[in-house]
Amino acid sequence: MNISTDIATVSSLRTWHAALAGRHYSPAVIAAIGTTATEGVGVTAYGRDYLGQLATALRTRFPVSPEIAGEAYIELRRRHGQPAVGGGAATVGGNFVSAWSEMGDWGSYPWPAVRSGGTANGTTGWGLRAVQFSAAGQTLTYSFVGSSVHVWYGILAGGGTFSVTIDGVVVAASVTTDSTVTGGNARWMSPVLPPGQHQVVITCLAPGSAGTYVHGFATFHGDEGRGIQVYNGGHSGRVTADFTTQSTGWAPRLATIQPHLVIIELGFQxxxxxxxxxxxxxxxxxxIATVRANTTTSPSFVIIGSPKLTNLALTQDFALFTTAWREIVAEDTAGIGGSGVAYFDLAARQTAPATNNSLGLYGSDQLSPTDxxxxxxxxxxxxxLAP
Known part of the structure; x- marks a missing residue:
């Protein structure tokens, strides 16, 4: 840890460190809210984004002991390195795959969740992503390696219905999304599956007058009740106001996630x-206040302080934003014993690509991290993040 650049790290990360210590018995959970780098713009394959690689690295460095977890425990590292059905990529990275991503829509790399019909919605769901079904027969297909899957969806007045098929067998004939109460925290949970390759298909039965919204899939590979879970809520191009003005779209899902650590990569946009x-x-x-209001875990927070990524001649000095990130850390008093926010000074660890990108850490746009x-x-x- 670089004491000169990482502010109040140990005290701010108390919740995370305690959860990490208890990973043998219950999950240590990370949620990320971010923009370009968090979603994975610039990398060449699903799971190569920094958050997917962070999940892999943390699980490798902090494994769950099979002796403690019991004989039924499946080695978490099996999540990494097994091909998914049909060449899908749900064997690496975090536990959540959103229903759509610009990465798939732009053709940057295949997105694991494949929709046939339906519309990409950017105002609801974790990471402000959902697929809205508008006609019967529209589908969302996801191939993964694991032992169970949860389907995340929204409920609202005038919602419709969908079915769930796993490996060609209908396991839920009709799931309704119609409710007198609007909510973004609904989920359908599969039974325990034989560990291995599976394919889940969501089929719209009736869209309802207001549409049927599916947010994405949470998958597990023996880590349903232990280990390290990571939920990516990145959405490229978004600014902080997108997450404040549309908090009713993403914040309800925190009741499901219940993170012990929240990584925030916002501000540069x-x-x-x-x-x-x-x-x-x-x-x-x-x-940060919204996260706290929607969780019961008293989560730790990490703000990523990025380097200056482009040579745009803008009216505001980028140094002002670096100062503001640091001030948030210093001014927070709602953590356990003081500030609950730590500052990860990425700029101190990387040469700003706007100045020198000879190390190849960013693409030619000087904005998006390479693999x-x-x-x-x-x-x-x-x-x-290590204790």
Missing amino acids: DWRMNVAVATMKANLKTI KGAAHIADALTAF
């Missing part, structure tokens, strides 16, 4: 879009 630094700072504080750049972030975060 605000600078690019000329959002006032004071507004960005206030929005980040609101996001190597994402791995570099993950390696540094792994060390930073």
